[in-house]
Amino acid sequence: MTFKTTKLRDAISLALVAGATFGASSAFAQEAETAGATTLDRIEVTGSRIRQASVETAQPVVVLSRENIENMGVTSVADILQNLTSAGSPAISRGDVLASGENVGGYYIDLRNLGASRTLILVNGKRLGANTTGLQDLGQIPASAIERIEVLKDGASSIYGSDAIAGVVNVITRRRFEGAELNAYYGQLNEGNGTNQTVDFTIGTSGDRGSVTMSIDYGKEEPIWARDVWYARDGSRGPAFPGAGWSPVSQNGSFCDPCTPSSAAVWWTLIPGQDPTDRDSYQVHTAAFNANSNEQMMARTGIERRSIFVAGEYDVTDNVRFVADALYNHRETTQTVAGYPFQTAAFGIPLSGDSAFNPTPGTDLTIRRRLWEVPRTTESNLSTYRLTAAFEGYFELGNTTWDWDAGGIWNRNEMLKVGRGDASLAAMDLAMGPSFVNAQGIVQCGTADNPIPLGTNLGAGECTPVNPLLPYGVAGAGSLSDPNVQAFLFPYYHDRGLTESTTYFANLSGTLFELPAGDLGIAVGYEHRNEQGRFVPDAFNQAGLSTGLPATTTAGGYKLDEFYVELAVPLLSEVPGAHELTLNVASRYSDYSTFGDTTNNKFGLVWRPVEDLLVRATYAEGFRAPSVDNLYGGVGGSFESYTDPCGSTGPGNVAGGATCTASGVPADYVQLGQGLVPCSTFPCQTPDQFLSGSNPNLTPETAETMTAGIVYSPEWVSGLDISLDWYKVEIDNLIASDSVTDILQDCYLRGIAERCTLFTRDPTDSHINALNFSLTNKGRLETEGYDLGVRYRLPETAYGNFSFDWQVSYISEYNLWANNNPDTVAQPSVSFAGTFRTRSNLGVDWQYGDFGATWTARYYSSMKEGCAVTASYDPTYCNIPDYVAPDVPDGLPLRKVGSNTFHDVQFRYNTPWNGTVSVGANNVTNHHGPIMFSAPNNQFAYYGGFDFGRTLYMKYQQRF
Structure with missing residues (x-):
């Protein structure tokens, strides 16, 4: 099948509504490659099941080529996509070091700020396996295996089923690769930490009937410690307020006397060098003894990955082909947070009045002591196995060609989390209970008449006493620095998780018949999917026998059957006012074992009044089914x-009100x-600890998505492409945690x-x-905005080739309703931390012979956040003292910070021996974003999607 290429067709194939931060020239290199083709196989474009020679659709699609990816200074698929201007805040940033459960260490993408679970991830058009929370880890896919990434920024439940509300990311892997390729990357923050290194190798061979391609990746990112980061080293409120947020539950240890009322309790801590068993050796615990927990915290988790991806194909006959790919990925993530802030009142475990360490014999003491000597460390190990196999082919029926494929997908995730740093409550109860000095002068648990054997095996009836009033770094009997005390109090905890997904599919597409304006295309298909998952916390945590957060088992699954049909109806062609007019209609029926069935439809229209102008529009219905964790998750703490509204010092309080x-x-x-x-x-x-959990009665979220846009490639300005798209998404029955x-x-x-x-x-x-x-179908969300794309490639000059790429995403509305009651007032969220009104990227690329350079500016508009005017804050920080919005008509003090721009540069050289050397810097100016007291998408007072600092890197590629 042949077709005439046009500038507009090229422009659409390049996805002009992109928001990527890659250099423009590499994108135009892809354009030139596309323009050079005059005969193409029928292809399946993301967002449509109808195979066709044309890449034009009614939907906005971003295409990131392999060259685009290589010109970036990042190494993971998620980092690549996070630089799209349409990408929302990271679902779990690497700065969320207190995050727990299955998702830690994964890379997730959130389009339109609608949540990562509402963006569907595909590999070669097939679903990537999800964990029990419904998130799909892009980090499983080795970057070396990628040929291109297609991002559909439109609802697509009628085509792909659940989760495709915000959009679809389709990772297309390399096939029929010939030869070998080695890549090495080394990067580091300018402070000298946060080292990131990757090595990958790809090899492939192809013949007349088949091919095999294999990619092997290894990557390691060292952790970054909060004590080494400018916005975290001074405490939870940043350098402007050193000491703010430091915890009175410190590594110095203290007891209260008197203890009531709680708000007026007086706490005492040991005077350095004094006798811990003498009541007179203690002084009042002041703020000077508080703990800066950030000294022991990671600001970015450490991660190590190993991946193998193999793709192969074999022509069984001239029109039947067997295709398969296999993936293995192993991820190790390390988290370290400060020692647990142990408070005996929370667990009913005082320091016994009969303890040899009690400075007030006969009186039980209420103790506060951060367990500083053993920070809480978790190592999460996740192994992913994925296998896809299918037969595909075509057959002729009359004068038309029909394409088909049928096969299956198996995906399995196995997780093991090993943690230490939370104390065993049973061991702590014994260790702080009665104790005495035995005949050998050693403090021993129990009493002289009823001693408990010394030792670290709690199960064997042994005990090692502890003195929680000895400050960190002070040696002595019962010190938490004693290895025996640590061995007794701090066991290793093991959480295990397993998710498995099995899918069978069959698809058929072709032409029903020819209309005056062209072929009437159709695609039909069937899919059966079985999702199973469980996550089993350690028995200590399930029983609430440790200082760790309580959690119970998540276990369950569901099955579904789906049928879809899609039609592409050409209405007009090559007539005045309608160079092309095509209608696309799709519908999908889904039957779930959990909630029943649902049908979702989509309508799209492509109108090209003249050859170099395209107008497009879509209307789509969508849904997101509750995940295994949503329905069958355990209780967590x-x-x-x-901010308590009844507190007299908090912002926006109603202290003294009737309620x-x-x-x-x-x-x-x-x-x-x-x-x-x-x-x-x-x-x-x-x-x-507050408790939260799942809800077995959840129903699916439902959504409506509308888009409309234009793509203009004027014939009278060679190399210029402009696109403008509008979108609106409405989600009802929103599944969200209260x-x-x-x-x-x-x-x-x-x-x-x-x-x-x-x-x-x-x-x-x-x-x-x-x-x-718990989780509820509690709310409604609406967002609306625009995407603008302008690309311009200058004619070749004596100084090389220059090209420009400017992409903008603008959010005009982002409103959240607390429930489905139409009388509920909307909560506007545009410009609040993480939901930027405007994100913009400007890229300039230069290529001259074997030399090249790329410069990219990433712009984020201003942010707002809530604030409090108290003694510890400068009131000028609340620079919007009377903010008024529909949900706060009486005004609320807010803080606003300015916009931020980060600059990336890269220089590259193609060597005579078929290699490429690249050096670059992300955030080359070492720009620091503002302190954000609300710590959006972060554990610290800084937006989790911003750069830590300047990252310097070097890349080398060798082709064989």
Whole structure:
């Protein structure tokens, strides 16, 4: 099948609505390659199942070629995609070092800020396996195996089923590769840490009837420590407020006397060099003894990956081919966070009055002690196995050609998490219980009449006593630095996870008959999928027998059958006012074993009034089915950060209001944080674990997506391509975790009485001591915006080839409703941290013979966040003191920070021996983003999607 190429067709094949940060010349190299072809096999473009020679569709598709990827200074698929201007905040940034569960260490992409679970990931048009939370790890795919990446920024549930609400990422791997290729990358932050190194090797061979291509990747990113990062080393509020957020539960150890009321408790800590068993050896614990937990925290987790990808094909007959690919990936992720802030009041384990270490014999003591000597470290190991096999071919029926394929996919993820640093409560109870000095002068658990054998085997009835009042670095009996004490109190914990997905599919596409304007194309297909998963926390955590967060087993699965049909109907062709007019219609029926069935439809229109102008529009229905974790997840615990509306010092409070008073909260109540110390900064972390869990009664999210746009490649300006696309997405029955903030605001600000039943307060000091929340189909989300793309390739000059690429994504609306009640007021989120109103990338590429260079500027518009005006804050930081929005009509103090631009450069040289040397710097100016007290997508006061600092790197490629 042949067709005449046009500038417009080339432009669409290059996906002019892209938001990537690659140099423009490499993209135009792809354009030139496409333009040079006059006869192409029928291809399947992401977003359509109908195979065709033309790449033009009604939907906006971004194409990142292999050359684009090689001209970037990043090494993972997710980092490549995160630089798209349409990409939202990272789902789990590497700075979320307190994140737990299966997702840690994975790379996920979030299009349109709609959530990573609403972006579907495909490999060669087939689903990538997901874990029990429904997230698909792009890091499983070795970058060396990639031929190109196609990103559909439109709803596609009618084509691909669940999850394709925000869009689809389709990773196309290399096939029929001939020869060998070696790549090496070494990068490092300018501070000298955060080393990143990768090595990959690809080899392939092909013959008359088949081919085999194999890629092997190894990559290792060293962790970055918070103590080495400018925005974290001084504490949780950044360098502007050193010491802010430091915890009174410190490595120095302290006891309270008196202990009540909690807000007025006096805490005592050991005077350096004094006798820990003498009550007079203690002084009042002041802020000078507080703990800067960031000294022990990672600012970025460490990760190590090994991948093997093999793709092969064999022509069984002239029109039947067998294709298969196999993937193995092993990921090791290391997290380290500060030692656990142990508070005996939370567990009912005081330092016994009969302990040999008690400075007030006969009186049990309430203790606070951060277990600094044994930081909490978790190593997550994930192994992924994936196999795809299918037969594909074509046959002639009359004067038309029909394409078909049928096969299966098997994907399995096996996870093992090994952690240490949380204390065994049973061991701690014994170690802090009665103890005495035996005849050998050694402190021993128990009493002289009923001693407990010394040792570290709790199960064998042994015990090693601990003195929690000895500060970190101070030796002595019972010190937490004693290896025997550590061996007794800190066991190793093991969590295990397993997910398995099996899919069978069959597809058929071809031409029903010829219409006056062209062929009436059709595609039909069937898919059966079986998803199973479980995640089993350590028995200690399941039983609540450690200081770790409680968690129970997630286990379950579901099956589904799906049928789809798609039609491409040419209406007009080569007539005045309609060089082309084509209608695309698709529908998919899905039957789930969990919630029942659903049907989703899509309509698309392509109109080309003249040859160099295309107008396109789509309307799509979509859905996202609840994941295994959504439906069958266990109960988990967390220490949430929030602002109590009844606190008299928090922002936007209603202290003294009728609802607060009815709850028994006095008008002068001050919110209590860790250690039951009054909060001075907000949001403030609770001293108590709150519980959350799944919901087996969840129903699917439903969505409507609309897009419209133009693509213009004027014949009178050679090398210029312009595109503009509008989109609007509406999601109902939103599956989301309820939040502490929503619950408290619903109770105290919105007067929803049933929400007040989800938490309790301590009757003596009024702090919230228990709260339960779970997943619900609670809300609605709407977002609307525009994508602009301008590319221009200058005519060849005596100084080389220059090309420019400017991409902009603009969010005009992003509103979230707390529930489906139409009377609920929308919460606008545009320009709040992470949801940038504008993201823009400008790239300039230069190529002169064997030399080349790329410069890219990445722009992020300003951000807002909530703030508090307290003694520890400069009031000028709240530079929007009376922010008014539909959800806060009476005004709320906010803080606004300016825009940020990061610059990347790369220089490259093609050697005479068929190699390429590249050197570059990401964020070459070492630009620092602003401190964000709300810590968006991060554990620290900095936006998790921004660069840590300047990254210098060198790449070498050798082709054989």
